[in-house]
Amino acid sequence: MQVYQDKLNAFLGKMLDDIGAAMNASLVHLGDKLGLYKALADGGPMTPSELAGRTGTAERYIREWLAAQAASGYVTYDAASGRFSMAPEQATVFADDDSPVFMAALGDIVAATVLDCDKVEDAFRTGRGVGWNKRHPCLFCGTARFFRTSYLHHLVQEWLPALDGVVEKLERGAIVADVGCGHGVSTLLMAEAFPNSRFFGFDAHPGSIEAARKAADAAGVADRATFEIQSAKTFTGDGYDLVCFFDCLHDMGDPVGALKHVRKTIAPDGSLMIIEPFAGDRLEDNLNPVGRIYYAGSTMVCTPTSLDQEVGLALGAQAGEARLREVAKAGGFSQLRRATETPFNMILEARP
Numbered sequence: 001m002q003v004y005q006d007k008l009n010a011f012l013g014k015m016l017d018d019i020g021a022a023m024n025a026s027l028v029h030l031g032d033k034l035g036l037y038k039a040l041a042d043g044g045p046m047t048p049s050e051l052a053g054r055t056g057t058a059e060r061y062i063r064e065w066l067a068a069q070a071a072s073g074y075v076t077y078d079a080a081s082g083r084f085s086m087a088p089e090q091a092t093v094f095a096d097d098d099s100p101v102f103m104a105a106l107g108d109i110v111a112a113t114v115l116d117c118d119k120v121e122d123a124f125r126t127g128r129g130v131g132w133n134k135r136h137p138c139l140f141c142g143t144a145r146f147f148r149t150s151y152l153h154h155l156v157q158e159w160l161p162a163l164d165g166v167v168e169k170l171e172r173g174a175i176v177a178d179v180g181c182g183h184g185v186s187t188l189l190m191a192e193a194f195p196n197s198r199f200f201g202f203d204a205h206p207g208s209i210e211a212a213r214k215a216a217d218a219a220g221v222a223d224r225a226t227f228e229i230q231s232a233k234t235f236t237g238d239g240y241d242l243v244c245f246f247d248c249l250h251d252m253g254d255p256v257g258a259l260k261h262v263r264k265t266i267a268p269d270g271s272l273m274i275i276e277p278f279a280g281d282r283l284e285d286n287l288n289p290v291g292r293i294y295y296a297g298s299t300m301v302c303t304p305t306s307l308d309q310e311v312g313l314a315l316g317a318q319a320g321e322a323r324l325r326e327v328a329k330a331g332g333f334s335q336l337r338r339a340t341e342t343p344f345n346m347i348l349e350a351r352p
């Protein structure tokens with residue numbers, strides 16, 4: 001086997017970039033958790049000592065953290081003054097939770113996958129799953145914050161209007177089920193936008209439902225957004241005008257069974273909205289930067305979660321529209337269309 005030096009050098013360069021990104025993921029997590037990015041964005045340029053004083057942290061650690069961040073291009077260093085700062089583009093990604101490109105929450109998710117690596121290793125050997133209730137808590141808050149970015153900037157503005165007649169129903173007063181709601185980010189955004197409607201969030205994870213209830217109280221919408229510990233196959237109520245699955249159907253052990261239950265509880269003219277990670281139907285369609293992230297998340301989180309449940313269909317985070325269409329049809333929904341999309345999500349509308 002002949003090794004070509006130029007190809008080897010290019011591959012080694014890629015590996016150096018990847019190892020640097022992997023090593024710095026924990027530093028992104030720390031910068032987010034300790035408020036370092038926000039403090040630097042708000043008060044920079046700063047010396048390490050000044051940033052440490054502003055955040056109540058130890059200067060020696062801050063000096064090393066800032067050096068790593070500057071080497072990564074995540075912050076900017078001015079050699080003449082010895083100060084560090086954040087350009088507007090850097091701050092938009094790391095320091096502003098409401099930014100449309102906020103990504104610092106990924107540090108929580110990456111940390112959780114590393115901390116749970118032994119559990120997933122065992123699953124590789126046995127074929128068993130790793131349940132959501134067995135994961136490190138970083139995963140729950142990280143998932144909620146990461147997906148909040150897309151929901152905040154697309155759900156009310158683009159996704160709901162892309163559904164047939166749904167916004168009009170919500171404005172008049174509709175009944176909505178948010179299945180697999182997690183911390184209730186999507187539920188609360190809809191409740192804030194449509195005060196005449198009632199929203200019911202369901203999730204099988206007790207800790208997530210507790211967090212969702214607290215968030216509803218804090219947002220002042222607990223009168224129209226309530227949360228219950230229920231699975232996708234057991235959630236209560238009927239006559240729903242809209243049922244939503246936000247980035248969770250592929251995580252379920254029995255997505256067909258979940259949709260069969262939806263079919264029984266949805267109104268005759270109701271709509272089912274399925275938000276799923278963007279994916280093509282063939283592996284080769286997804287060999288790109290977005291697919292790389294989603295396949296990694298699917299390996300470490302989504303597939304183990306599904307395999308821990310009954311049936312364990314394990315659709316994976318890159319199932320693609322054709323496979324999801326099969327699931328919807330098996331669940332009793334004869335009509336399914338792609339209502340809209342973003343680079344990260346497919347928004348599917350299904351009807352009985």
